[in-house]
Amino acid sequence: MIFPRLTAPLPRFIAASAVTNLGDGIAVVAWAWVATLLTRDPLLVALIPVALRLPWAIFAIPAGIVTDRVNRKMLILAADVVRAIAFVIAAFAIHLATPLPPAPESGLADPMLFAVLGITALLIGAAEVFRDNAAQTVLPSLVASDKLESANGQLWSAELTANALAGPALGAFLLAEAVALPFAFNIAAYALAVALVARLKVRPRSRTRGRRDWKAEFRQGFEFLMKAPMLRMLAVLTGLWNMCHQMVVMALVLHVQENLGAGPRAYGVMLAAGAIGGVIGGVIGGHVAARLGRGRTAQWALLLSSASFLLIPWMPDPVSLALVLAGFGLFGVTWDAVSVAYRQRMIPDEILGRVSSLYRLTTWGMMPVGLLLSGWLVRVGEPVLGRSAALELPFFVAGATTVGLTVMAWARVGRGFAEPGAAVRTG
Numbered sequence: 001m002i003f004p005r006l007t008a009p010l011p012r013f014i015a016a017s018a019v020t021n022l023g024d025g026i027a028v029v030a031w032a033w034v035a036t037l038l039t040r041d042p043l044l045v046a047l048i049p050v051a052l053r054l055p056w057a058i059f060a061i062p063a064g065i066v067t068d069r070v071n072r073k074m075l076i077l078a079a080d081v082v083r084a085i086a087f088v089i090a091a092f093a094i095h096l097a098t099p100l101p102p103a104p105e106s107g108l109a110d111p112m113l114f115a116v117l118g119i120t121a122l123l124i125g126a127a128e129v130f131r132d133n134a135a136q137t138v139l140p141s142l143v144a145s146d147k148l149e150s151a152n153g154q155l156w157s158a159e160l161t162a163n164a165l166a167g168p169a170l171g172a173f174l175l176a177e178a179v180a181l182p183f184a185f186n187i188a189a190y191a192l193a194v195a196l197v198a199r200l201k202v203r204p205r206s207r208t209r210g211r212r213d214w215k216a217e218f219r220q221g222f223e224f225l226m227k228a229p230m231l232r233m234l235a236v237l238t239g240l241w242n243m244c245h246q247m248v249v250m251a252l253v254l255h256v257q258e259n260l261g262a263g264p265r266a267y268g269v270m271l272a273a274g275a276i277g278g279v280i281g282g283v284i285g286g287h288v289a290a291r292l293g294r295g296r297t298a299q300w301a302l303l304l305s306s307a308s309f310l311l312i313p314w315m316p317d318p319v320s321l322a323l324v325l326a327g328f329g330l331f332g333v334t335w336d337a338v339s340v341a342y343r344q345r346m347i348p349d350e351i352l353g354r355v356s357s358l359y360r361l362t363t364w365g366m367m368p369v370g371l372l373l374s375g376w377l378v379r380v381g382e383p384v385l386g387r388s389a390a391l392e393l394p395f396f397v398a399g400a401t402t403v404g405l406t407v408m409a410w411a412r413v414g415r416g417f418a419e420p421g422a423a424v425r426t427g
Contacts, residue, residue, distance in 0.1 A: 009142045009201050010151060016196035017135065018158040020080060023087075023189035025167015025275075029268050030175055030182035031121065032253045037100050037179070038109045042391075046250050046375035048114075051121035052128075053246070053371065056364035059129045064357020065217050068350065072134040076197050079131030083124050084190035090120040091183035098179055133360065137352045140344050154282070168275070172268025221354025224347070230416035231346065231359065234339060237409050239362040241306070244398035246370030248309050251378065251394035256318070259388055266318050273322035277329030285337035295417035298338045302413065303406045305331035310399030313392035342417060370398075 035048040067075060093116040101109045108114050143151040174181040225231055256262045256270065281301075289297040308328035315321040347355045374394040381390035 010154075012196055012200050013135075013138065013142060014155055014158045016076075016193045016200070017155060018162040019189050019193040019196065020083075020131075021159040022162035022167050022170075023083075023186035023193075025162055025271075026171035026174065026182045026185055026189075027087075027167075028271065029168045029171035029264065030179075031117075032250075033175055033264055033267075034094065034117065034179060035114075036253060036257065037103055038114050039107065040103050040105050040254075041107070041375075042250075042254060042378040043372070043375035044108065044114075045254070046371045048117055048121055049246070049250060050368045050371045051118045052125040053364065053367035055122060055125035055129050056360065057368060059126055060133070060357045060361035060365060061218065062357075063130045063133045064221060064354040066130065067134045067137055067357070068217065068352070068354050072138050073197060073200055075134040076131050076138070077194055079127040079134070080190045080194050080197070082127040083131075084187050084194075086120045086123040086127070087183050087186040087190070090117060091180045091187065093117070093120075094180035094183060100179065129364075133357050136340070136344070136356055140352070158282075166272075166275075168268040168271035170268075172264040172266075175264050217354060221351050221358055224351055224355050225358050228346065230412075231343065231355075233409065233412055233416065234343070235359045235362040237405060237413075238339070239364075239366040240405055241302075241402050242363055243366035243370035243373070244306075244309065244402045246367045247374040247377070247394040247398040248312065250371045250374035251391060252312070254378070255313075255391045255395075256321075259391055260318055260321070262318050270318055270322045270325055274325035274329040277326035277331075278333040279329075281330040281333035282337060285334040288334060289338050293417075294338050294342070295414040298335060298417045299406075299410055299414050301331045301335035301338070303403070303410075305335060306399065306402035306406050308399075309395055309402060312395045312399075338417065 031048050031052065032045070035045045039045060093113055097110055097113040100113075103109050139151060139155065170185075171182045174185060225235075253267070256267050260266075262270075285297075285301075305328055308324055308331070311324045312321060315324055343356065343359065344352070377393050377397060378390045381393045384390075385393065
């Protein structure tokens, strides 16, 4: 029985994350696709996804301090309420603006709508920073330390099933019916998530009472990270990898539309194929790590997911591209399951929020850079290479960069995951 199991903390937490990720997955298709309906300029198209990711560079550190100070469950609830309100505004604005005029090659078809979408995307992104930071620190309070790989695998599988499998496919069909419909759907999704989290029972944790100095709190998290060479290396490696991943995500929208001639439904199905691979990775990641070792699993998962970027422009049709994305999802989520569990296990709970926020400032803060870099590469490359080849340029740059990074970090990744006790330097 599925519903009785939701009374247990971990299944309820996973269900709430799945619901919010269903909304996020729907929005993944909707945000980028609506931007292409307002302009064909790749740099302008990138600004809406940038607005979603930019808050990670702005609010990551405050979110970590707040997460360690307040009730983490209440912080998750507040963030989901804010995101629901922002989607109400976005859906209403799109409804008023439709039918949309044709998108120009440069400039904007509807500057006012573009501005509203940018502002609501910033608000949603800011709430996501606080919500995700709090959510990652809650998981270790729900399961034992030796179960974190399995719990993270379950969580990533549920999130990917919703975010990248069901979400994009559903979002594409909703988008084909009405441009505002995917945004309206998210309102109900976040309302259900709030209801699930509201009844979640989380083990209480000890918190310092009395007056608190945010500078001292920040310094405590910063000093821990500086004494953890493996965590520092992972933060830099993951940050650069995420930058390249966002280059691919941004270029993929226009590549699918113009080079492959596919519509929103085909685009959603391709993203769903990537999620199928990710779900498999989430299910088997913990088992593979137990059999091969965490170090070896992390090395090969990182290399193979990075190599997938190089294959994308060589795929001649949506079917072959979907298979490549499925492989990327499989290896990418296996890497996530191992690396996130490592971080959760190594950082003490009382500073987990602060250290995680510093870590994610690097790893997620590089995403806007990748989005803008992707649009810039296409714009600069088009006069020299032509439109079609310029749309493929970000894939080659991202693939070459991530494979090179993996080769350089290969030995350190293998040693670091294999020797978790050496995560923090003493003395």
